[in-house]
Amino acid sequence: MDTRFPFVDWFRNSSPYINAHRGRTFVILIEGEAVSEGRGEQLIQDLALLHTLGVRLVVVLGIRPQVNAALEAASITPRRHHGRWVADDAIMERVERVAAEQRLWLEARLSLGLPNSPLHGVEMTAVSGNLVMAKPLGVRDGVDFARSGEVRRVRETAISGLLEQGSLVLLPPLGYSSTGEVFDLDAAEVAQKVATALAADKLILLGEAKGLFDAQGQLQRQLTPDEASGWLDETSPGDEAHRHLGAACAAARHGVARTHLLSWRDHDALLGELFTRDGVGTMISRHRYEQLRAAEVADVGGLLELLEPLERRGMLVPRSRERLEYEIDDYVVIERDGMVIGCAALHPFPDASMGELACVAVHVDYRGGARGDLLLGEVERRARRLGLDSLFALTTHTSHWFFEHGFGAADLSDLPPLKRDTYNHARQSKVLIKPLV
Structure with a gap:
C-alpha cells in the first residue's frame, strides 16, 4: 500500500x-x-x-x-x-x-x-x-x-x-x-x-x-x-x-x-x-454509543460488510442479503457509533430443544475486548427464554474459543434432524454442543 x-x-x-x-x-x-x-x-x-x-x-x-x-x-x-x-x-x-x-x-x-x-x-x-x-x-x-x-x-x-x-x-x-x-x-x-x-x-x-x-x-x-x-x-x-x-x-x-x-x-x-x-x-x-441490541433490517448492509472478510477466508458460510433479511430476527448486533462491529445469531430448533449459535463475528479492529463473550451471553439468554436446553455450533477455525466457553465436542448424530440433513460434508465443520441447564 x-x-x-x-x-x-x-x-x-x-x-x-x-x-x-x-x-x-x-x-x-x-x-x-x-x-x-x-x-x-x-x-x-x-x-x-x-x-x-x-x-x-x-x-x-x-x-x-x-x-x-x-x-x-x-x-x-x-x-x-x-x-x-x-x-x-x-x-x-x-x-x-x-x-x-x-x-x-x-x-x-x-x-x-x-x-x-x-x-x-x-x-x-x-x-x-x-x-x-x-x-x-x-x-x-x-x-x-x-x-x-x-x-x-x-x-x-x-x-x-x-x-x-x-x-x-x-x-x-x-x-x-x-x-x-x-x-x-x-x-x-x-x-x-x-x-x-x-x-x-x-x-x-x-x-x-x-x-x-x-x-x-x-x-x-x-x-x-x-x-x-x-x-x-x-x-x-x-x-x-x-x-x-x-x-x-x-x-x-x-x-x-x-x-x-x-x-x-x-x-x-x-x-x-x-x-x-x-x-x-x-x-x-x-x-x-456502543450497545448490544436486536438486529433490524436496516443493519443488513452493515452485517454484509462485517461478514464479507470472514466469508472470503472460509471462516463463515456466505450469506446473501436476502437470507440475512429473512433471518434478521435471529440476530443480535453490537453497534458502535452507527457501525455494526459485532454480531451473532440464534437459530432455534424447538422440536429438538436446541439452538444453533451461528455467525459469531467481531470486527478486526475491536477484537480482544470481550465482545464475543457479550454476544454469546445474549444468545444464551435468548435461548433460555425460548426454553431451549442446549446450544450447538459448527466451526472450522475457532473451536478453541468455543471450548473455552463451555462447548464440548459432539457427533453429527447429536444435531437436530433438519440440521443433520443439511450438513455440508465438504466443509467438515466440527460439531460442538453446550448444555444450558
Whole structure:
C-alpha cells in the first residue's frame, strides 16, 4: 500500500464525522492553564477549522491561573470555602480585568489572517456580552461569598441568534444580575448551563487530565453519569476534576447528547476526539454509543460488510442479503457509533430443544475486548427464554474459543434432524454442543 500520504486515509475515514458535525452546536471550555502554558494558539487554529467545517461554536474561557497571578502580584490572598474563593471587591477588580484581557487576546488571535498562517482566509466574528445571568452564592455555612455567584439563567435565544449569524460566541466566567452587578462564576458551570440551555450536541471540557482511568490505569472511553459518579466521589470540591466531571454528569442528565473530557496538553485531543471513531478521551453520555441490541433490517448492509472478510477466508458460510433479511430476527448486533462491529445469531430448533449459535463475528479492529463473550451471553439468554436446553455450533477455525466457553465436542448424530440433513460434508465443520441447564 502506498503510504506517502498517510493523512489521506485519515481524511477519508473522518469524512462521516465532517458531515455529521456540520450545523451542530458545540460548547467548548478551555481552561486558563491551556493559554498560560502556551497551548492557546494551537487550540484557536483547531477552533477555526471547526468553524470552517460548519460547526456552531460557543467557547467558555477559564481564567483561574491568570487571576491567581494577578492576586499574587497584588499580595492578595483570597479566602476559600468549599473550593470557591470569596470574591470581594478587590478580587473582582482583578477578575474583571483579567477576563477583559483574555477576551481581547482571544478575539485578536481569531482575527489573525496573515498569508502562510493557519487562519489565512478564515473570517471569524467573535461575540461576547451579557449572555449569562447570575445570582450570588450568598451566605453558606456562615460565610458570605460576596460577589461569587452561580448561573441563574442563560439567554439561549440571544446565543442561538448569534450562532445562526455564523458568529463564534465567547463567554468568560462572569455573570450579570438584574441589579447591574457582575459576579464571578465557575467556568465549568457556565459551560454546562449553556450547553444544557442550547441542547448542545456536544460539551467539550479541555482540562489537565486526559480522561478517566480505572484502577488498572485503563482509559475509560465511555461512561454513563451513574458510572462516572464513582470517580466524582473521589474528587474534592474546587478541583478541576471535580468541576469538570460534575459538569459532564449534569449535562448528560439534562439532555446534552455527549460530553467529552480531554486534555489540552495533547495537541491532537480536540480533533482526534471529534473525527475518529474511538476518540482519545472519556465521553460521558446518558446512552451508550456502543450497545448490544436486536438486529433490524436496516443493519443488513452493515452485517454484509462485517461478514464479507470472514466469508472470503472460509471462516463463515456466505450469506446473501436476502437470507440475512429473512433471518434478521435471529440476530443480535453490537453497534458502535452507527457501525455494526459485532454480531451473532440464534437459530432455534424447538422440536429438538436446541439452538444453533451461528455467525459469531467481531470486527478486526475491536477484537480482544470481550465482545464475543457479550454476544454469546445474549444468545444464551435468548435461548433460555425460548426454553431451549442446549446450544450447538459448527466451526472450522475457532473451536478453541468455543471450548473455552463451555462447548464440548459432539457427533453429527447429536444435531437436530433438519440440521443433520443439511450438513455440508465438504466443509467438515466440527460439531460442538453446550448444555444450558
